[in-house]
Amino acid sequence: MKTIALLTDFGLNDHYAGTMKGVILSIQANVQVVDLCHHIKPQDIVHGALVLKSAYRFFPKKTIFVAVVDPGVGSARGKIILKTKDYVFVAPDNGILSLVAEIEKQTRFYEITNDRYFLKPASDTFHGRDIFAPVAAYLTKGLSPLTFGNKIQNIVRLKWPNPLIDRKHKRISGEVVHIDRFGNLVTNISEKDLKRFRGRFSIHIKNKSISQLSHSYAEAKKGQLLGIIGSMGFLEIAANGRSAGRRLKVLKGERVKINEA
Amino acid sequence: MKTIALLTDFGLNDHYAGTMKGVILSIQANVQVVDLCHHIKPQDIVHGALVLKSAYRFFPKKTIFVAVVDPGVGSARGKIILKTKDYVFVAPDNGILSLVAEIEKQTRFYEITNDRYFLKPASDTFHGRDIFAPVAAYLTKGLSPLTFGNKIQNIVRLKWPNPLIDRKHKRISGEVVHIDRFGNLVTNISEKDLKRFRGRFSIHIKNKSISQLSHSYAEAKKGQLLGIIGSMGFLEIAANGRSAGRRLKVLKGERVKINEA
């Protein structure tokens, strides 16, 4: 049985996410519809791209992801299918697939223009229901992406907030891009970025310093700040058993600096 | 494989929703249990009826909906099955099915009285687990609704807050009945109600006016207020890329007026 995984900013208080599941099952009864995440921050494409990037490679091969964070719904923004070696992604063309497209080596892009497979009448307010869900469901029936539109050369790329790397002075200036439920501060500084320091660096956020990376949250004393490579592949600043976000009173966008030690 | 869709006000912080899924799968392993929505506002039957009305017709034919918003659990309020041409609904008889019953042409109503199919002992605090979930699961096995109780003539109807329509002066006075995750203000004024103006009307909320309907959120300038027929079939007041609810500081119940232009 194939899997369709849903990633949206629809939340769970309204009929939006549930209706998409209904549409998919109406077209293809023989599919596992999995809620990957419906709590992307409203219209926050960076957050959506980050969660999708962190999760997709753990899903079964041939999974179809429907990613709907879509502030431009009903505008001229495109609608796309991204096919990689193992997965298919259906989404508005607004950057939400760009972190996946960066990682994957074999990528093919298609526009979605053939309205034959849309719900009728297709609204201009809810393409998740009327376009993206049905396209994903028909894709599980073995239709080629070319059924829905032509191949295109590229897709919209996200303006991802890359950290500033000062090679001369061996410094990195990054930022907090996400704060998770536990108050862990996910930065945009990757494991690879830190490799250049060969383990000799200090992490600075607000007026606090952390002198080394931990391997687990529990390595630090209760409540103590620590740096760790988290499950998204980025440096995280955490506090063992507490919320680092609340302890440091930090919001998304807070600066994080790395200096050679 | 049949689908059972769950709509409740149980939220997801407790065992309630999960337990209902366990009960269903214990009786019928071969069913898709879909979370339609568990975040109906606690005991808000109008909200539940509205979400159900917006979503149900997008589900596969023969889907069984279990709708449990049930402030009268354990009291003398009835328990019912509603059968339409394509769907079956299982719920307390408190109005939660009345918007569906209004739309559907072929409706048959049954009371649920035969406790043979209830969990034993059936509590008076959690009929979702002990009565509605098992009845839905047994219905997927092909049992007739008559197995659970007699046909009844009618069900409890919701006091839906219809807008006041002043035909003489061509004015409508409605209200905000729901605010969604994006801060869109869903009113009780339907697309049909607006048709009488033949496109010539203005929308008034608080001290703001909107002079026409948009087709998509993105049609308006960033942050600008707009009126639109939303995916629930009602006039919505939105702000492109922002929360209209926060911008206007509006709560549920706020007056919305339509005047001929």
Added chain:
Amino acid sequence: MKTIALLTDFGLNDHYAGTMKGVILSIQANVQVVDLCHHIKPQDIVHGALVLKSAYRFFPKKTIFVAVVDPGVGSARGKIILKTKDYVFVAPDNGILSLVAEIEKQTRFYEITNDRYFLKPASDTFHGRDIFAPVAAYLTKGLSPLTFGNKIQNIVRLKWPNPLIDRKHKRISGEVVHIDRFGNLVTNISEKDLKRFRGRFSIHIKNKSISQLSHSYAEAKKGQLLGIIGSMGFLEIAANGRSAGRRLKVLKGERVKINEA
């Protein structure tokens, strides 16, 4: 088709819960993955144990539960499988399974040490994804628990806040251990604890008294406080149609006393 039920404190705003579902379906496509609850209060093992205890026996026999509330992830805390007559549980060895282990008569415990079935490289930050989800998925393939590690004599037991029972003066002093979405106050005083009073007792919380048990919320007048045995098997203090928590301004831990009448 087998069922795997997930109980975590991961919430639904991040990729954590969705990723676990992906891992399970990658290993075993032919399984129902059910979200039992992902909103256990962060790192609150007592809350997790309580929700698991309330729900598990309503699931199909042979269900495998993955319970990940894991403040000690990456530390020396153990990882365990608990097998009962009808169910299997996979979890960190931190007490989250201890209420189930207390109830069940036939229990066998196994440690999880064989990393052959872990994702590689297994992180020290996300054992839910790298260890517990794959172990549960492989268990559905018929592997014996012994495949994953040796039998062990016992597991970590939770420090459950038992009520103080004063047999001489016929008094019980308990506390609020959970407040649900409706504001119902779940206490640690069980139906059995109350039996000794043969129905003649009064309930005291803050400066309020309740003189008898109700059978349903609706038995009391609108807004009135009532005592009731709730669906978790414990005395709950509720207010018909209102939040008892907000009405009494009560938090978790508030004292609840029972006196003979």
